[in-house]
Amino acid sequence: MSEWVMFDTHRFVRDLVAAGMAEAIAETLAEKQVELLTSELATRVGLVQVEANLKAELATTNERIAQVEANLKAELATTNERIAQVEANLKAELATTNERIAQTNERIAQVEANLKVELATTNERVAQVEANLKAELATTNERIAQVEANLKAELATTNERIAQVDAGLRSEIAATRVEVAQVEANLRTELAATKSSLIKWTVTIMTAYTAAIAALVSALARSLAG
Structure with missing residues (x-):
């Protein structure tokens, strides 16, 4: 019933890293995405199970109705x-002798009364079955409404x-973006300080070299003059 799409975590992480995100952050996002997809799948599986249970209960109810109908x-x-048998017996008795007509009529009346009682009993049973089915x-x-409310x-x-x-x-x-921005700012500050120190060191070295050259030229000039 539910549709599940495979989630390529490696491709997800690779795309995020390619977009400039840190690999650790991309892997964390991939894990969270997998958890969300897994939770959604579990919910859909639960819905399928509830639907199957409802269908099973409905099938059981239909079977009971069919059984009651078959019994009726x-x-x-x-x-x-029994009515046909009584009728056949009455016809046979009437054909056999006219002297038993009165007795036969009495028996017919008794049978009719019994049938009425049985019919009334049958009607009561039908009404009882109908009431039970309605209940x-x-x-x-x-139960369906309760299950629906629970699902909602x-x-x-x-x-x-x-x-x-x-x-x-x-x-x-x-928070991660703030941390990344802070690290980037710190690196820029350190880089600027490193550049400043390197420039100062270079100026110092050049000054020392210039002084040494000047002293060398001065000594050479004195030597030539002597």
Whole structure:
């Protein structure tokens, strides 16, 4: 259900370093990016599991409904068979003798009363099954609503964590940039001091060389004059 894109950490780090970022900072950013992608994948896997559980519960409910429907059909078929049997018996008795008509009528009335009682009982059972199914459906809807609310809460929590991680990364990046700027300023100061010292040393050496040459020329001039 979820789509996962492979994250090339080496290429990520290489691109950042090429853009001028320190390698250690680039590697830290790559690790944080992998953690974010892993967290998102775990959340999607959790959603897939919840969806599978809901489908399984719905399938179980449908099976129970089908079972109840099959039982009702079987009971109705049995009742119809009993009615057909009674009717056949009545016809056979009527065909056998007219003297038993009154008795047969009484038996028909009794059978009719029994059928009415059985039908009333069947109607009560159907009503009870219907009420149970409605109650189970209401419970299932409540559970679905609860699961939906939990998923929304988990999603909100995940979004908050992502926002916190993003804020933390931005803060770390800003601090790192400040440190880099400070190091760069210190290096510039040290370089300027080094240049100044080198110039002073060069001037001193040149002054010493000039004095030595002047003394040498002066000595040479005196020697020539003597």
